[in-house]
Amino acid sequence: MKSDRQPPMTDGKQRLENMLEALKSRGYRITPQRLAILKILAQSRGHPSVESIHKEVKAVFPTTSLATIYKTLTLLKELGQVLELGFADWGSRYDGNRPYPHPHIICTKCGAIVDPESESMSVMTQEMSQASGFRITHHRLDFFGLCPQCQKEE
Ligand code: ZN
Ligand code: MN
Numbered sequence: 001m002k003s004d005r006q007p008p009m010t011d012g013k014q015r016l017e018n019m020l021e022a023l024k025s026r027g028y029r030i031t032p033q034r035l036a037i038l039k040i041l042a043q044s045r046g047h048p049s050v051e052s053i054h055k056e057v058k059a060v061f062p063t064t065s066l067a068t069i070y071k072t073l074t075l076l077k078e079l080g081q082v083l084e085l086g087f088a089d090w091g092s093r094y095d096g097n098r099p100y101p102h103p104h105i106i107c108t109k110c111g112a113i114v115d116p117e118s119e120s121m122s123v124m125t126q127e128m129s130q131a132s133g134f135r136i137t138h139h140r141l142d143f144f145g146l147c148p149q150c151q152k153e154e
Helices: 012-025 032-043 050-060 066-078 121-132 148-152
Strands: 083-087 091-095 104-107 142-145
Touching (some): 012 032, 032 050
């Protein structure tokens, strides 16, 4: 895993199938709650937090606990099926649509996080590797600023 080449954006359906396959092959049961969590993660490009996933699942399954969300996320992380973006100030956000390293743009006002389309990551990774002698295994690259909506509201 962890090639710096970005596969094309996969659709939510394929990601959901991959997640289900990964869980089933390890013998994990797919409860309706867990399926709801997987669907949110597979489709979402919005990089949800644990709390926002919880809120969305609770709307359909009111007894779902926050611990269930955490457990499922931990499991998916172990299986390489979700990317966790940890922020010291804001907590973690999750990308189940693209579970491999890729750059992000973060709005410092509203917390929106998007995946920029960029072709230059593999070039940059090669340059880094050549300049340092490191064998690069993965990367973390965040850009910060104001999203178009927040710029309008300024
Ligand atoms: Zn914003
Ligand atoms: Mn992302």
